[in-house]
Every structure is written in C-alpha cells, then in structure tokens.
Amino acid sequence: MADLLKIRNLALGYPGLTLFRGLSMDVTQGTSLAVLGANGSGKSTFVKMLLNLIDPLAGKLSWPNGRPSEVGYLAQLTEFDRRFPLRVRDLVAMGAWKGFGLRGHLSAETHDKITSALEATGVLEIADRSLHTLSGGQLQRALFARVIMQDTPLILLDEPFAAVDQNTEAHLLTLIDRWRDEGRAVILVVHDLSSVLDRCDHVLLLGGGTASFGPVRDILTPERLVSQKYLSESQAAWMFPEASREAAHD
Numbered sequence: 677m678a679d680l681l682k683i684r685n686l687a688l689g690y691p692g693l694t695l696f697r698g699l700s701m702d703v704t705q706g707t708s709l710a711v712l713g714a715n716g717s718g719k720s721t722f723v724k725m726l727l728n729l730i731d732p733l734a735g736k737l738s739w740p741n742g743r744p745s746e747v748g749y750l751a752q753l754t755e756f757d758r759r760f761p762l763r764v765r766d767l768v769a770m771g772a773w774k775g776f777g778l779r780g781h782l783s784a785e786t787h788d789k790i791t792s793a794l795e796a797t798g799v800l801e802i803a804d805r806s807l808h809t810l811s812g813g814q815l816q817r818a819l820f821a822r823v824i825m826q827d828t829p830l831i832l833l834d835e836p837f838a839a840v841d842q843n844t845e846a847h848l849l850t851l852i853d854r855w856r857d858e859g860r861a862v863i864l865v866v867h868d869l870s871s872v873l874d875r876c877d878h879v880l881l882l883g884g885g886t887a888s889f890g891p892v893r894d895i896l897t898p899e900r901l902v903s904q905k906y907l908s909e910s911q912a913a914w915m916f917p918e919a920s921r922e923a924a925h926d
C-alpha cells in the first residue's frame with residue numbers, strides 16, 4: 677500500500693510552547709494509527725495540523741498523491757450539540773454533500789448509500805428520530821455513518837469510544853477494520869491504554885516533550901510510558917508487573 681502522508685522532522689506547538697520536535701513518520705493506506713498521550717501532550721494539536729488548521733513550527737508534511745480535498749473527521753462527542761433540529765438520516769446525508777445535485781437534491785444512488793451507511797452502523801431503525809432523542813452510543817453510530825458517506829482516503833476520529841458502551845465499541849471497531857480493508861488510513865485519538873490499541877497497526881505516543889512512532893508493541897513499553905509522562909513509575913509497575921519483576925532481577 678502507498679503512503680498517503682509523509683511527515684519529516686516535525687516540530688509542533690504554539691509560540692512560546694514547543695510540544696515536541698523531530699518527528700518523522702508515514703501514514704500508509706490500509707493502516708490504522710492510534711495517537712496516545714496524557715492531557716496536554718498535543719493530541720488535539722496534531723489533529724488540528726492534519727486538518728490544516730495550524731502550521732507546524734518546523735518540518736515538512738508531504739502528500740504523495742496530493743492532499744485529500746476532504747478528511748473524514750469525527751470530533752469528540754462532547755463537542756456535538758445534539759439540540760440541532762435534525763433527524764439521524766439528515767445528519768448522515770450531510771456527509772454526502774458531494775452527492776447533492778445542483779438544486780440540492782440527492783440522487784437515487786446517494787439515497788441508497790445513505791441507507792447502507794445507516795444499516796452498517798446499526799441506526800437504520802432510528803433513522804427518522806431527532807438527534808436530541810438519541811443516547812450517546814446511538815449518536816456516535818450516526819456520526820460514523822456520516823463518515824462513511826464522506827468516503828475519504830484519510831479518516832480522523834477524536835476519542836471515538838470515550839462515551840460508548842462495549843457493544844457499540846465492538847461494532848464501531850469492525851467499521852474501522854472495514855475502512856482499513858478498503859485501503860483508507862484511519863487515525864484515532866485515544867486516551868486510555870485500552871484493547872483498542874491492539875487493533876491498531878501503529879501508535880504515536882506524545883508526551884514529555886517527545887513524540888514516538890512505531891508498531892504498538894514496540895512503543896508501548898513501561899519504560900517509554902513513564903519517560904513520556906503517560907504513567908507514573910508506580911502505575912507502570914502495577915500495569916506491567918512482569919516487566920517490573922524482570923527489572924528487579926537484573
């Protein structure tokens with residue numbers, strides 16, 4: 677699979693605040709990347725850069741196939757105002773603005789795609805409900821359906837499982853697998869050391885003034901999680917008891 681995005685020698689931050697420097701990594705089609713870090717480590721800043729909302733302090737981003745005209749983006753659920761007077765079906769249709777005709781009409785093909793997206797995310801039966809009547813999990817499913825309609829090569833999900841139950845998480849993870857199989861690149865911001873990380877190909881760990889990128893098992897070592905201020909020494913000893921026993925033997 678080809679590289680969608682190449683990042684070289686990146687420094688990210690704000691005037692007077694460098695979050696990290698020296699990050700080089702590739703985002704490849706058909707892979708998933710988790711972005712993990714403690715509060716304030718720069719996860720949202722990294723997302724904003726990918727959305728072209730802020731510039732890097734230094735370094736270069738290059739898009740070998742051209743910058744996608746649109747990025748499939750799912751903001752944190754808490755940022756979504758569900759009082760907006762919309763039905764589930766309308767929210768999902770908003771992802772298909774490219775399929776709107778000159779007079780704002782949807783083609784029959786786009787209608788079919790909306791139905792498939794509602795079905796794939798498990799919200800077809802509640803397609804005519806207003807957003808304000810939905811649970812957090814139902815709303816997140818509808819927002820995933822909107823991302824399906826956006827049909828983009830790069831998908832950015834900001835803490836997609838923060839407010840959903842285990843069943844919904846398991847269902848939505850199968851959609852992420854599907855996007856990966858379709859050759860899209862999926863980037864997920866995650867807050868916890870959860871099993872979601874096992875489903876990702878790579879992780880970008882931010883914190884302690886550093887950014888580490890690589891395969892999940894290589895990066896998420898107790899030593900690195902401590903040095904990058906994600907865990908304290910005692911949290912790491914509790915979460916990785918075997919590693920701390922081995923260290924005591926050495």
Ligand SMILES: Nc1ncnc2c1ncn2[C@@H]1O[C@H](COP(=O)(O)OP(=O)(O)OP(=O)(O)O)[C@@H](O)[C@H]1O
Binds near residue numbers: 714
């Ligand atoms: N516009 C801004 N100007 C200056 N500093 C900022 C700005 N936005 C964020 N910051 C600072 O940059 C740092 C990283 O913020 P960011 O929101 O990217 O972290 P995060 O990892 O997403 O945190 P959280 O997990 O709490 O959402 C923080 O110290 C924050 O205060």
